[in-house]
Amino acid sequence: MLTQRDKTRPSVDVVLPCLNEAGALPWVLERMPPGYRAVVADNGSHDGSPNLARERGAVVVTVPERGYGAAVHAGLHAADAEVVCVCDADASLDPAQLPHLVDGLLAGRAELVLGRRRPTSVRAWPPHARLGNAIVAGRLRQRGVPVRDLGPMRAARREDLLRLPVADRRFGYPLELLLRAAQAGWRIVEIDVDYHRRVGRSKVTGSPLGTARAVRDMSALLASLR
Known part of the structure; x- marks a missing residue:
């Protein structure tokens, strides 16, 4: 995996929230674009993922507080x-598609891609x-957030x-x-990326019941946010 920075372009770090992803990490890290540095935010793995x-x-940063948001936040820091x-x-x-998002950001098309x-x-x-994704995205659009997907791949400037x-x-x-990005007046754009069958089972939407619970809880969260 290449991590050498390209001095002619802004540096790029890639935060990878991780909980027991040893079966997938080798492929993910091998697909990291040249000059993009992987920051694995480990959220309590016991399968050897950090090593x-x-x-x-x-x-690798160890994140004791459990939760996707905790891992991402620690990775940002x-x-x-x-x-x-x-x-x-x-x-x-596929991390190899990340430059498409970064190019959109650096071209000034948006603050969040x-x-x-x-x-x-x-x-x-x-x-x-x-x-479930479509339902929650639709409720976001009702709040003025122009998205069709709550996809987990995104690019923005770290300080922002x-x-x-x-x-x-x-x-x-x-x-x-x-929601906070839209409230701050950020321009948000979406770029199509390939979505493959994940390695292992989803920790949130791996079953219809899990998806129903996620939609319920995310809808309640959205209603509580102002």
Whole structure:
């Protein structure tokens, strides 16, 4: 994995929230674009993920507080690049496509660029999970956030992200991030990215019941945010 910075462009760190992703991390880290540094925010893995990541050149930060938002937030603080991307560590998304998002950011098209997931197979994104995502995205649009997907791949400038008052440290983090960005007047654009079947089972929407609970809880969170 190449981590040497390109001095002619802003530096880029890639935060990878991680909980027991040893089966996927090698592929994810091998696909990191040249000059993009991986920051693995480990959220309590017991499958050797942290050591595996270190062996492959990633920066690893241990995050004792459990939750997706806690891992991302810790990763942002551990990063030092001007531009920060976030990408899942389960091999569902290809880090090689991150430059498309970063190029949109650096071209001045937006302050936040999101990867809008396009499944590469029927099994990559089960119907119940797609429906749940569509419901929550629709409720975000009603609040003025122009998105079709709450996708976990995104790019923004690190200092801008740290200034947003995002308080959620669990699975509601992406939803609150989008709402706070829109409230701050950020331009938000989506760029299509491939979405593959993940390695292992989703920790949030791995079943119809899990998806229903996630939609319920995220809808309640959205209603509580002002």
